[in-house]
Amino acid sequence: MVSEEVRNKVQWMLDPDITYLNHGSFGARPVSVFEAQIDLKRQFERSPIQFLDREGKERVAEARATVAAFLGCSGEQLGFVENATTAIGCVLQSLDLPARAEIVSTSHVYNGVRQLLRAFTKKNGSTYREIDIQTPLHTSDEIVAKVIAGFSNHTKVLVLDHVASITSIVFPVKEIIAECRKRNITILIDGAHAPGMLELDIDDLAPDWYVGNLHKWVCGPPGAGFLWVNRDYLKTTHPLTVSHFFEQGFTEEFDWQGTRDITSILGAAVAIEWGTTIGWDAIRKHNHALVVCMQQRLIDTWGVLPMSSLDGSLIGSMATVPLPHGYPTDEEQLKNLRSKIYQEHKVEVPLLLWQGSPVVRVSAQLYTNVEFISTLISALSG
Ligand SMILES: Cc1ncc(COP(=O)(O)O)c(C=O)c1O
Numbered sequence: 001m002v003s004e005e006v007r008n009k010v011q012w013m014l015d016p017d018i019t020y021l022n023h024g025s026f027g028a029r030p031v032s033v034f035e036a037q038i039d040l041k042r043q044f045e046r047s048p049i050q051f052l053d054r055e056g057k058e059r060v061a062e063a064r065a066t067v068a069a070f071l072g073c074s075g076e077q078l079g080f081v082e083n084a085t086t087a088i089g090c091v092l093q094s095l096d097l098p099a100r101a102e103i104v105s106t107s108h109v110y111n112g113v114r115q116l117l118r119a120f121t122k123k124n125g126s127t128y129r130e131i132d133i134q135t136p137l138h139t140s141d142e143i144v145a146k147v148i149a150g151f152s153n154h155t156k157v158l159v160l161d162h163v164a165s166i167t168s169i170v171f172p173v174k175e176i177i178a179e180c181r182k183r184n185i186t187i188l189i190d191g192a193h194a195p196g197m198l199e200l201d202i203d204d205l206a207p208d209w210y211v212g213n214l215h216k217w218v219c220g221p222p223g224a225g226f227l228w229v230n231r232d233y234l235k236t237t238h239p240l241t242v243s244h245f246f247e248q249g250f251t252e253e254f255d256w257q258g259t260r261d262i263t264s265i266l267g268a269a270v271a272i273e274w275g276t277t278i279g280w281d282a283i284r285k286h287n288h289a290l291v292v293c294m295q296q297r298l299i300d301t302w303g304v305l306p307m308s309s310l311d312g313s314l315i316g317s318m319a320t321v322p323l324p325h326g327y328p329t330d331e332e333q334l335k336n337l338r339s340k341i342y343q344e345h346k347v348e349v350p351l352l353l354w355q356g357s358p359v360v361r362v363s364a365q366l367y368t369n370v371e372f373i374s375t376l377i378s379a380l381s382g
Contacts, residue, residue, distance in 0.1 A: 002286040006278060007366045014367060019375045021349040023363035024165070024193060024318050027216040033274055037221045037267035044263065056262055060255050063269035067214065067226065070272045070280075072201030077234065079227045079254030080265045084192040085112055086240060087211035087227035088159070091188055092120045094237040095157065101126040102154040106133045106147065108164035108171075113190060117159060127154070134355060135307040137314060140172035147171075148179050157186050162212075163193035166352050167307055168318040168361060170198065177207050193217060196275065197284065197316040202228050209233070217317065217365075218275065220268030223261065227254070283366065287317035291364035295319035297373045298362070307359075317365070323351070323358040323380070334358055337380075345379035 011031040014020050020028065044051040051059075060080065068075040081087045097103075103121055105114070107130050114130070121128040131150025137143055147160070158180055163170050173189050180187040188209040194200060196217030202210050210228040214220040229237045234250045245252040275283055292312035299306050302324040308314035328334050334351045341347045350361045360380075362373070 001289070002278060002282045002366060007286075010278070010366055012367050017346055019345070019347045019349075019372045019379075021347065021362045021368065021372055021376060023365040023368070024168075024216065024361060025350065026222060027213075027219050028365065028367070029219055029221065029271075030274055033219060033221070033267060033271045036270040037263050040263040040266050041261075044261075052259070052262065057255060060262055060265055061251075063266050064251070066269040066272050070200075070218075071195060071212075071226075071228070073203050073210075073228055076251060077228050077231065079229075079237075079239070079250060081225045081227055081239065081254070081257075082223050083215075083225035084190060084211045084213050085116060085225075087209075087225050088113055088116055088188065088190065089240050090227055090237060091209045091211070091229075092116070093240060094233065095124075096236070097124065097126050097156055099125075100154055101156040102129060102152060103127070103157040103159065104129050104131055104150060104152075104155050105159040106131045106150070106161070106164075108133060108161055108167050108169060109159065110161065110165040110190065110192065113159065126156075135167060135169070136305060137169060137308045139309075140175065140314070143169070143314075144172055144175045144179065147176055151183060151185065155183075155185050157188065159188045159190060162189050162191040163197060163316055163318070165193070166320065166354050166359070166361070168315050168320040169308055170314055170316050173207070174205055177205060193316070193318070196280070197287070197318075199281070199284065206230070209237075214268035214271065215264075218268060218271050220271035221264040223264030224268035278366075284317070286366065287364040287368075288312060288315075290368060290370065291315065291317050291319045291362065293370050294362050294364060294368075294373050295321060297370065298360070298377070301377055307354075318361055318363045320352075320354065320359050320361045322354075323360055327351075327358040327380075329353065329356060329358060341376075341379040341382075345375065345382065347376055347379040349376060 013029045013034050064075045117128045133146045186208040189207045191212035195212045208230045214224040215222045239257045241257045243256050243258050298321040304322045338351045
């Protein structure tokens with residue numbers, strides 16, 4: 001666990017007047033990480049050619065080594081992209097699918113990814129389907145069984161969230177990858193929320209593709225997403241935008257996709273080092289224990305049914321809780337309520353729809369404390 005003394009020492013860029021319960025969306029940056037990126041931006045501005053042309057490659061290679069060690073994988077298989085969505089786009093573009101192939105995900109899929117999969121399959125002549133996995137969920141085995149039961153003879157690719165955005169459920173990806181292998185189904189893990197929230201060893205998981213963000217739970221600058229590919233796909237996976245280094249190697253191609261701000265990538269490595277000085281394991285444990293406590297407070301206050309076991313065994317650092325009866329069941333009205341509690345109470349939290357009912361998703365990070373929940377409850381009842 002992280003001591004109060006250590007937590008108090010970390011300064012965040014966030015406005016301290018905001019009750020910020022939405023780390024999950026865009027993360028938040030410690031001041032030291034933000035300042036380090038600004039310093040890198042200054043270095044670029046002082047001598048752009050030196051920074052990007054002559055030193056850029058080596059700087060990115062160093063950052064890649066730090067990120068790869070953190071993710072438990074080899075740097076040769078790791079490409080930097082803007083975000084998780086772009087990484088999935090690169091994978092889809094590289095697929096060579098047989099006729100009548102089916103791509104499946106689950107009903108927990110992030111909506112942006114859902115639309116990307118719809119658009120891709122529409123154009124490509126394959127089909128897209130979601131396996132319905134209703135909550136509440138109690139065990140990992142139950143989730144594995146439900147995913148497997150949803151495969152058809154045509155299923156060729158599974159796109160699976162590691163941590164689901166709306167429901168906060170952590171999917172048992174290792175077991176599901178093993179089941180996919182037995183069935184010759186290739187598997188892309190969408191780990192947008194996983195780095196920093198869960199201990200990762202991508203080599204050990206060994207999916208076909210793993211995508212993620214370093215701006216959420218690693219607390220790096222926005223614009224640092226990554227794509228990891230199994231060695232089988234190193235030669236056939238290309239960035240969405242091909243530039244000078246086409247067919248000169250996976251990392252060569254991904255390192256140069258036209259001029260871009262590499263300080264996000266370099267800043268992600270700084271963020272990893274920041275977490276290492278505190279201890280990533282301690283951060284994860286702290287955030288998990290805190291969110292389990294926050295979830296319990298909401299459940300006790302509202303008398304609603306939890307989405308997964310209250311012991312927290314199926315969640316990481318976020319928890320999604322159904323809102324009690326009487327809240328809007330319409331997206332637009334929920335959006336308005338969300339803006340209202342931000343404007344009137346300075347509470348930032350996502351209010352979402354799940355299985356047609358309104359839910360709230362709370363995130364725990366070192367700057368959060370359990371009292372934020374009292375502020376949330378009173379803002380929502382006001
Ligand atoms: C599960 C999941 N996948 C993908 C994304 C997309 O991430 P980005 O907008 O950084 O591409 C998100 C964003 O929150 C997400 O939660």
